Amino acid sequence: MDTLYTLFIDPLTKIYFLKALAGGSIVAIVCAVTGCLVILQRMAFLGDALSHAMIAGVGAGYLFMKLVFGVEAAAGAMLVGSLISAFITVFMIGFVAKVSRIKEDASIGIMYTGVFAAGVVLVSVFGKYIHIDLMHFIMGDILGISDFDMVVSAIVSAAVLSVIILFFRYFKITSFDPVMAASIGIPVLLFKYVFTGCVSLIVVSAVSMVGVILVVGLLITPAATAYLLTDRLEKMMALAALFGFTSILGGLYLSVWLNSAGGGAVMLFATLQFLAVLMLAPRYGLLADWQRRRNMVPQQVIEDIIASMFKSAKPVADTDITKYVEMKPKMMRNAMKYLIEEGLASGTDMYELTDKGRTEALRLKKAHRVWETYLHYMGVPDSELHEKAHVLEHYNDLESIDYIYEKMGYPDTDPHGAKIPPVYSDGSFCLTALYGFSDKDVEIVSVDTDKDVAVGDIVRIIHTDDGWSVQKDGGTIDLTDSEVESMTVRFLS
Amino acid sequence: MVSSDYAIQVRNLTVSYGPKPALLDVSFMIQKGELVGIIGPNGAGKSTLMKAMLGFVKRDIGEVLVFGKPVEQTRGMIAYVPQRGTVDWDFPVTVADVAMMGRYGHLGWWRNPSKADVEIVDKCLEMVRMSDFKKRQIGQLSGGQQQRVFMARALAQGAQILLLDEPFAGVDAATESAILDVLAEAKKAGITLVVVHHDLATASEYFDKLLLVKQRLYAAGPPDLVFRQELLSEVYEGRLKVFTDLLKG
Numbered sequence: 001m002d003t004l005y006t007l008f009i010d011p012l013t014k015i016y017f018l019k020a021l022a023g024g025s026i027v028a029i030v031c032a033v034t035g036c037l038v039i040l041q042r043m044a045f046l047g048d049a050l051s052h053a054m055i056a057g058v059g060a061g062y063l064f065m066k067l068v069f070g071v072e073a074a075a076g077a078m079l080v081g082s083l084i085s086a087f088i089t090v091f092m093i094g095f096v097a098k099v100s101r102i103k104e105d106a107s108i109g110i111m112y113t114g115v116f117a118a119g120v121v122l123v124s125v126f127g128k129y130i131h132i133d134l135m136h137f138i139m140g141d142i143l144g145i146s147d148f149d150m151v152v153s154a155i156v157s158a159a160v161l162s163v164i165i166l167f168f169r170y171f172k173i174t175s176f177d178p179v180m181a182a183s184i185g186i187p188v189l190l191f192k193y194v195f196t197g198c199v200s201l202i203v204v205s206a207v208s209m210v211g212v213i214l215v216v217g218l219l220i221t222p223a224a225t226a227y228l229l230t231d232r233l234e235k236m237m238a239l240a241a242l243f244g245f246t247s248i249l250g251g252l253y254l255s256v257w258l259n260s261a262g263g264g265a266v267m268l269f270a271t272l273q274f275l276a277v278l279m280l281a282p283r284y285g286l287l288a289d290w291q292r293r294r295n296m297v298p299q300q301v302i303e304d305i306i307a308s309m310f311k312s313a314k315p316v317a318d319t320d321i322t323k324y325v326e327m328k329p330k331m332m333r334n335a336m337k338y339l340i341e342e343g344l345a346s347g348t349d350m351y352e353l354t355d356k357g358r359t360e361a362l363r364l365k366k367a368h369r370v371w372e373t374y375l376h377y378m379g380v381p382d383s384e385l386h387e388k389a390h391v392l393e394h395y396n397d398l399e400s401i402d403y404i405y406e407k408m409g410y411p412d413t414d415p416h417g418a419k420i421p422p423v424y425s426d427g428s429f430c431l432t433a434l435y436g437f438s439d440k441d442v443e444i445v446s447v448d449t450d451k452d453v454a455v456g457d458i459v460r461i462i463h464t465d466d467g468w469s470v471q472k473d474g475g476t477i478d479l480t481d482s483e484v485e486s487m488t489v490r491f492l493s
Numbered sequence: 494m495v496s497s498d499y500a501i502q503v504r505n506l507t508v509s510y511g512p513k514p515a516l517l518d519v520s521f522m523i524q525k526g527e528l529v530g531i532i533g534p535n536g537a538g539k540s541t542l543m544k545a546m547l548g549f550v551k552r553d554i555g556e557v558l559v560f561g562k563p564v565e566q567t568r569g570m571i572a573y574v575p576q577r578g579t580v581d582w583d584f585p586v587t588v589a590d591v592a593m594m595g596r597y598g599h600l601g602w603w604r605n606p607s608k609a610d611v612e613i614v615d616k617c618l619e620m621v622r623m624s625d626f627k628k629r630q631i632g633q634l635s636g637g638q639q640q641r642v643f644m645a646r647a648l649a650q651g652a653q654i655l656l657l658d659e660p661f662a663g664v665d666a667a668t669e670s671a672i673l674d675v676l677a678e679a680k681k682a683g684i685t686l687v688v689v690h691h692d693l694a695t696a697s698e699y700f701d702k703l704l705l706v707k708q709r710l711y712a713a714g715p716p717d718l719v720f721r722q723e724l725l726s727e728v729y730e731g732r733l734k735v736f737t738d739l740l741k742g
Contacts, residue, residue: 040581040584040585166603169597169600170597172586172590172594173594173597175584176580176581176584176586176591176594177575177579177580177594179547179549179573179575179579180573180575180594180646181597182547182549183547183549183568183569183571183572183573184568184569184597184598184650185568185569185598186597186598227585230585231585231586231587231630232585232586232587232590233584233585233586233590235585236585397665399665399666399670400665400666403666403670404666
């Protein structure tokens with residue numbers, strides 16, 4: 001108990017810890033939200049550039065106040081200075097990229113190192129006037145955060161967050177498809193500048209806490225962590241904010257326990273958090289990916305199993321299937337699991353295709369026969385037709401098959417004289433294709449008769465020795481074979 | 494608002510990026526409701542022409558009029574369907590999100606999409622047969638499906654002119670027919686369609702009118718006028734055989 005108290009509660013009673021937690025969280029949350037747009041626009045490098053360029057502004061601001069007003073270390077002036085230098089850097093980057101053949105990434109590399117270097121030279125030349133601890137600037141000091149920094153961060157964060165929320169839709173579209181955004185009259189360039197401004201502001205206010213080097217991490221890492229977990233920008237921002245907060249919380253504890261630098265601990269925690277999510281994320285994680293690959297049954301095998309089950313026409317065991325389709329027992333189990341999950345087959349030891357499975361089998365059969373017909377037209381010798389079509393039948397997107405079928409003029413049979421099953425890409429099929437399907441309601445998709453059966457009717461159709469009877473609204477209507485042949489139906493899904 | 498019989502008029506348009514002009518003295522007119530294909534070899538300036546019609550490139554000389562007005566004053570009247578390669582398919586947006594972007598131009602700055610907007614988007618997705626995929630992230634669609642989503646977005650804009658950049662490039666048969674259906678339906682609704690197209694074999698089948706471009710405009714008119722041996726051989730130098738076949742067929 002005592003250890004737990006010392007580990008978790010004790011730090012919370014320290015004012016420096018609480019201040020770091022509050023100030024750090026505010027900045028980290030806004031950094032993370034902004035960071036989502038930064039990584040989606042592939043601007044990570046720019047964040048790095050801005051934080052480095054600041055040092056020139058800090059030095060210049062310090063020097064200006066000292067020489068003109070004699071004020072030592074005027075925090076306000078340093079802040080304004082760093083913003084100005086950030087903006088100048090951004091402007092120069094854009095300028096060079098625009099007027100020359102230098103691309104933007106190279107332009108960033110030139111300009112930020114240039115401005116950073118100017119800052120370093122400035123600080124060292126005027127070393128006797130400027131008392132800036134470069135190490136502090138580079139490493140930050142989240143545990144010794146000043147009240148002034150805290151207030152500034154809070155204001156800046158609130159402002160940036162408001163801008164992003166208010167113009168969320170416009171940031172989204174200008175990041176996603178700037179050309180289209182411009183074509184509907186959205187001022188893309190303006191939004192780009194506003195956004196760059198936001199990034200500069202938030203970077204400048206975060207540098208005092210985690211330092212020049214780590215600030216990019218605060219901008220990028222929580223956002224990237226969230227990116228692995230969701231497919232909606234809104235959710236990504238919310239999750240990123242959460243990860244920003246947990247980075248600060250976890251990092252601060254880490255720094256207290258290990259007695260290490262605050263900024264370093266925060267970024268270390270954020271990175272570990274990222275790596276954990278990278279491993280474990282349900283959809284985009286490495287573990288899930290590995291699992292998927294391991295359990296994956298190739299579509300081709302699934303289709304061959306369905307075809308072989310259809311052929312046998314009665315319930316089959318694993319061993320019957322492996323006679324036709326070669327595979328390991330483990331894959332067999334996964335394949336059957338998949339078929340049952342998808343509602344294509346049923347059974348436990350003896351398996352049987354469901355109605356859905358049988359329509360799927362017909363679809364494959366149609367693909368096979370359409371391909372055979374096509375190959376026949378192309379002059380492939382008859383002896384090779386089956387084998388080649390057996391490979392091609394796995395290219396069986398029904399719409400494409402229907403397209404080829406249409407181009408060949410809807411032949412009734414394939415070159416061997418076998419009937420091409422009348423199943424269609426909208427999921428409908430002709431009853432003659434699927435004899436003896438179980439007693440189930442179907443929807444009429446197309447029909448050509450004077451009798452009281454119309455498109456859209458939900459009916460039950462029974463095939464007897466005398467012909468076809470359609471049960472509709474309690475009544476029964478008999479149909480002739482030719483009427484049934486002209487009719488297509490669809491299972492209610 | 495619509496004050497001219499011509500949807501698009503381009504007059505003496507010259508655009509250059511470097512020392513060499515990408516487009517030189519191009520003039521043509523497109524009537525309302527026409528389905529026009531822009532053809533020409535790679536690097537012929539087709540995309541530049543498209544950008545010029547959107548008012549995105551700086552013109553050296555010449556003018557582009559949309560419904561009789563300078564293109565700069567007609568933002569939103571032309572909907573643009575980009576080439577497949579130009580957006581980030583990992584971007585965290587769903588099919589419905591992308592289609593809704595078509596409505597952004599009609600929404601107030603602070604206004605959220607209304608029920609009517611949602612209905613329009615639903616209808617447009619229906620039209621391109623993508624209603625079943627609304628919640629899908631766009632990277633998890635096939636290339637053809639992605640193309641259809643972008644067409645739905647353009648339709649949702651409610652623009653009178655659609656510009657499509659290579660919609661048929663690398664799509665499957667199903668998408669090709671879906672796109673053609675959508676084009677036909679849009680045309681029926683009186684929408685003017687301008688399509689950058691690279692496949693000469695299908696160009697005469699798909700379009701009412703063709704513009705043959707290679708830096709200059711070589712020909713404009715119905716496909717049988719544009720598909721003339723001497724024109725094609727001049728524009729597509731050295732790849733003649735294909736075209737002799739094509740002209741025969």
